Amino acid sequence: MTNLHPTKLPVLNASANGTPLFVVHKKNYPSWLEEQNSFTKNWIKSTGYKGDGLVVIPNANGELDKALLSTDTDDQFCAGELYNLLPEGEFNALSDSKSVLEKVAFGFLLGGYQFSKFKSKDKTSKAVTLNIDDADVVSVAKTYAQSVFITRDLINTPADSMMPEHLAATSNALATEYGGACRQIVGEDLLDENYPTIYTVGRASSHPSQLIDLHWGSVNNPKVTLIGKGVCFDSGGLDIKPSSAMRFMKKDMGGAAHVLGLANLIMAAKLPIHLRVMVPAVENAVSGNAFRPGDVITTRKGITVEIDNTDAEGRLVLCDALAEANNDQPELIIDFATLTGACRVALGTELPGMFSTSSNVANGIKEAGENCGDPVWELPLHKPYKALLNSEVADITNCATSPFGGAITAALFLQEFVDENIDWVHFDVMAWNNRKLPGRPTGGEAMGIRAVFEYLKARFQP
Numbered sequence: 457m458t459n460l461h462p463t464k465l466p467v468l469n470a471s472a473n474g475t476p477l478f479v480v481h482k483k484n485y486p487s488w489l490e491e492q493n494s495f496t497k498n499w500i501k502s503t504g505y506k507g508d509g510l511v512v513i514p515n516a517n518g519e520l521d522k523a524l525l526s527t528d529t530d531d532q533f534c535a536g537e538l539y540n541l542l543p544e545g546e547f548n549a550l551s552d553s554k555s556v557l558e559k560v561a562f563g564f565l566l567g568g569y570q571f572s573k574f575k576s577k578d579k580t581s582k583a584v585t586l587n588i589d590d591a592d593v594v595s596v597a598k599t600y601a602q603s604v605f606i607t608r609d610l611i612n613t614p615a616d617s618m619m620p621e622h623l624a625a626t627s628n629a630l631a632t633e634y635g636g637a638c639r640q641i642v643g644e645d646l647l648d649e650n651y652p653t654i655y656t657v658g659r660a661s662s663h664p665s666q667l668i669d670l671h672w673g674s675v676n677n678p679k680v681t682l683i684g685k686g687v688c689f690d691s692g693g694l695d696i697k698p699s700s701a702m703r704f705m706k707k708d709m710g711g712a713a714h715v716l717g718l719a720n721l722i723m724a725a726k727l728p729i730h731l732r733v734m735v736p737a738v739e740n741a742v743s744g745n746a747f748r749p750g751d752v753i754t755t756r757k758g759i760t761v762e763i764d765n766t767d768a769e770g771r772l773v774l775c776d777a778l779a780e781a782n783n784d785q786p787e788l789i790i791d792f793a794t795l796t797g798a799c800r801v802a803l804g805t806e807l808p809g810m811f812s813t814s815s816n817v818a819n820g821i822k823e824a825g826e827n828c829g830d831p832v833w834e835l836p837l838h839k840p841y842k843a844l845l846n847s848e849v850a851d852i853t854n855c856a857t858s859p860f861g862g863a864i865t866a867a868l869f870l871q872e873f874v875d876e877n878i879d880w881v882h883f884d885v886m887a888w889n890n891r892k893l894p895g896r897p898t899g900g901e902a903m904g905i906r907a908v909f910e911y912l913k914a915r916f917q918p
């Protein structure tokens with residue numbers, strides 16, 4: 457049985473025990489200080505603390521008496537450094553605002569993430585317990601963190617331990633946990649069941665390709681289908697990547713990791729939707745039977761694609777999954793993919809690109825993202841660039857003639873496989889923190905799943 461949760465959450469309990477940890481907005485720090493006794497005022501003055509961040513305050517015996525976190529409590533990640541900064545012990549976060557406590561719980565958990573599964577030493581986590589006297593706040597934050605940890609763990613796990621069969625095992629464990637069903641189409645069965653593109657891209661790997669297909673929820677509910685790019689390692693194929701570009705390509709199943717983390721959020725919250733999660737899982741490997749530049753694939757939809765570049769493999773595996781996703785006419789299809797290097801050139805690595813055939817849905821997700829500190833940015837499905845995918849020998853090529861607007865041409869390629877009447881959203885994500893930010897250690901990261909979850913909650917929860 458796969459362990460769905462290799463990284464345990466930091467300890468957060470619904471309780472009022474522990475050293476008081478006051479959480480105040482920076483602008484209220486002067487008035488908080490004003491109310492303290494002269495000992496505390498003197499201590500704070502002598503440490504040079506200026507009302508920004510954490511300070512721990514002793515009593516007259518030199519024992520820990522209380523702590524203060526003065527911060528921008530409007531920021532979702534305002535407590536993102538809390539776990540790292542607090543000394544070992546038990547603390548009780550105090551604020552008269554529920555939304556501040558929510559952020560404290562969230563930031564504490566997300567900032568305490570450490571991927572130590574492959575460390576032989578230094579595995580002990582810091583013994584900090586945070587208590588918040590609100591069971592609701594604690595349980596919501598835990599579900600959020602657990603979902604983000606699923607995504608981060610999957611991305612951070614080295615490729616040799618995160619091949620298609622491992623993504624399948626995780627998907628099955630998730631289905632089992634929430635009473636859903638998961639099936640896989642594996643290896644040559646992909647050809648029998650007409651997923652030729654997924655099969656062809658993964659053909660050179662010793663790990664058989666899979667189409668993972670998870671269902672959950674009542675069939676009477678509105679149907680939402682999530683699709684995640686599951687390229688377990690992207691060597692580039694015969695158009696092999698230079699070593700610096702290949703170095704972190706274990707993260708190329710980041711889209712799959714995103715939809716599995718998002719599915720966890722949806723299922724834990726019991727959103728009244730009929731959820732389908734599809735993950736085309738392959739390794740883009742090099743071998744004698746690898747697909748080649750110039751080859752033509754007849755895709756599931758019947759559209760023929762000339763391979764211009766074997767490194768543009770993500771759109772290929774996604775196209776068969778998208779074609780299938782249309783068949784049951786869902787209300788919404790959302791895909792996540794580490795699709796292009798061009799997207800991070802356009803938006804930087806910390807802002808996911810979002811494309812949509814529905815401006816309503818796009819605006820809804822963008823707004824939800826702003827409100828929950830999970831920003832996304834819409835890029836255009838600019839039709840005239842479709843001509844850049846013209847092929848001399850097939851219906852289209854998998855790679856535009858010009859590298860400019862690469863995230864857009866990739867999205868336009870995907871759009872060819874979505875029926876016009878279906879609302880579709882595509883996320884081009886980095887799935888990786890290049891630098892450490894509060895609550896966001898370097899390494900695998902979930903980007904946009906909270907924005908989508910909040911949108912779905914607002915739209916579908918009665």
Ligand code: BES
Pocket residue numbers: 690708765767768769770794795796797798855856862885886
């Ligand atoms: N997985 C990469 C895209 C990628 C690279 C995402 C680095 C995030 C960080 C994708 O399969 C790829 O190689 N895309 C090529 C497409 C090109 C050949 C048209 C790219 O972006 O260079």
Ligand code: ZN
Pocket residue numbers: 690692766767768769770
């Ligand atoms: Zn690639």
Ligand code: ZN
Pocket residue numbers: 687690708767769770794795
């Ligand atoms: Zn890729």
